[in-house]
Amino acid sequence: xxxxxxRKYDNLNYDFYQKTIDISAMSFHKMLQVAKKLDAxxxxxxxxxxxxxxxQRTLYRYNDMADAKAMLESIARSFGYIYGRxxxxxxxxxxxxxxxxxxxxxxxxxxxxxxxxxxxSPLGNxxxxxxxxxxxxxxxxxxxxxxMQNIFHDGGFSSMGxxxxxxxxxxxxxxxxx
Numbered sequence: 001x002x003x004x005x006x007r008k009y010d011n012l013n014y015d016f017y018q019k020t021i022d023i024s025a026m027s028f029h030k031m032l033q034v035a036k037k038l039d040a041x042x043x044x045x046x047x048x049x050x051x052x053x054x055x056q057r058t059l060y061r062y063n064d065m066a067d068a069k070a071m072l073e074s075i076a077r078s079f080g081y082i083y084g085r086x087x088x089x090x091x092x093x094x095x096x097x098x099x100x101x102x103x104x105x106x107x108x109x110x111x112x113x114x115x116x117x118x119x120x121s122p123l124g125n126x127x128x129x130x131x132x133x134x135x136x137x138x139x140x141x142x143x144x145x146x147x148m149q150n151i152f153h154d155g156g157f158s159s160m161g162x163x164x165x166x167x168x169x170x171x172x173x174x175x176x177x178x
Contacts, residue, residue, distance in 0.1 A: 009063035017064050024068035025075060032079045032091070043087045046139045049076060050131075051093040051150055053158055061109065073150045080148035090147035092138060097125035097154040119165040121155030
């Protein structure tokens with residue numbers, strides 16, 4: 001579905017889709033392009049954007065935003081090459097755990113998604129504060145050789161197939177239906 005407009009992926013409203021791409025991906029390109037023209041980022045600087053695992057994997061109802069996140073990550077790689085070669089500027093994306101935000105709180109089923117990812121992640125979901133702390137590391141000289149990467153900050157969710165906790169919960173739902 002267009003995430004905010006209740007339209008299924010195979011029946012998108014292309015005006016909404018264009019706005020999704022423009023706001024969630026092209027704006028990053030525009031910002032980086034203007035920053036480059038103005039020489040606004042110092043050598044060895046760092047640029048970050050927030051992505052989500054749906055850029056690589058299909059997640060129910062995320063649809064058009066997944067396309068935008070995939071494009072966002074591609075832009076980070078392309079500018080990471082240009083900026084890295086010219087000024088040693090790093091450009092990365094962080095694929096954060098589902099996090100309650102103003103936008104995220106309006107997504108139908110966010111509570112179930114948060115519960116599922118918490119059960120699947122060996123370290124649990126990463127909070128907004130933990131993500132902010134990770135951003136500080138990526139802005140620091142401690143990460144001066146990391147660029148063009150999408151880094152998963154999701155408590156291990158992205159590497160899991162199935163956890164015991166998630167399987168136990170799934171089995172409970174099967175037992176209830178019998």
